[in-house]
Amino acid sequence: MKAQANYSAIVADDHELLRHGIANILEEQGNIRVVAHASDGLSAVALTKRHQPDLLTLDIAMPFAQGISVLVEVKRWSPDTRVAVFSGITSSALLRELQDAGADGIFTKRGAISEFEQAIPILLEGGKIVSSDAAEIIAKGTETAALTKRERQIISKIASGLTTKAIAKRLGISPKTVENHRSSIMSKLGVQSMAELLAYAVREGLFDVQSQL
Incomplete structure (x- = not known):
């Protein structure tokens, strides 16, 4: 942990509107600076490797590399980066796989913004968060x-x-x-x-x- 609460973040999503929306949420916390945006999986890995941010928000369905592969590579090159994953795919198997791959936060794109906002400081302090709707999907999935x-x-x-x-x-x-x-x-x-x-x-x-x- 840093001596002062002054954190850096990268936002990765292939939709510009969502990237800027998440970046605004992060910067509204007052102690987070978004240092880069990524619109595809390869850029997400390269930028994370370069900047070593405290937090990466990651869309799991981007061009050039799937989210789980990106997550694994990010953890390899920047092990201290906390990764909050966003999924538009409500697949119990996929969400469980993200858990197993080491995602620090798991959120669905249909979830409440307030739940993500409340999770940000917990993630930065080393906690793990699964949003309520993601947890429900994981619990129900068996096939x-x-x-x-x-x-x-x-x-x-x-x-x-x-x-x-x-x-x-x-x-x-x-x-x-x-x-x-x-x-x-x-x-x-x-x-x-x-x-x-x-x-x-x-x-x-x-x-x-x-x-x-």
């Missing part, structure tokens, strides 16, 4: 927890439009293994068609991101 890591990789690539052969090549496994995983996924989730499987993937935000860090 995706039954999927293995490989099955989640398969469903994300199916949802992204890859063929069985393309998925097999991407993951270094046989097309038959991909088909077996797909059957297992559908059985676990109780879905009967690809349309139902894709609808589930949309709801849970399970999409493969082409650009990697």
Whole structure:
């Protein structure tokens, strides 16, 4: 902790209006200076690495790198930076994954502004916060927890439009293994068609991101 309460922050979101809105909320605290804005995942990592801010607010669905990858890289390059994640995707699996990846704060974009405002000093002092609506989503979610890591990789690539052969090549496994995983996924989730499987993937935000860090 710093001797004086004089904190720096970076705001990362691909929507300019939201970036400025969050920046205003932070600076209204009176002891926080927003040193940079990032509009994509790669910029968020690069700017955090450069500035080593006390706080990063991070949208998990930005171009060029998905939020969890950004979170991991930020924690790698700037371990003392507190990361408050904002999600527009109300997926219990995704929110649990963010918790496991080390997010210090988890908020949904539909949540109350006042809840985030009240959480800011707690985050800066080393606490962890999960907003009330995010906590409710996490508590209710059970389906995706039954999927293995490989099955989640398969469903994300199916949802992204890859063929069985393309998925097999991407993951270094046989097309038959991909088909077996797909059957297992559908059985676990109780879905009967690809349309139902894709609808589930949309709801849970399970999409493969082409650009990697």
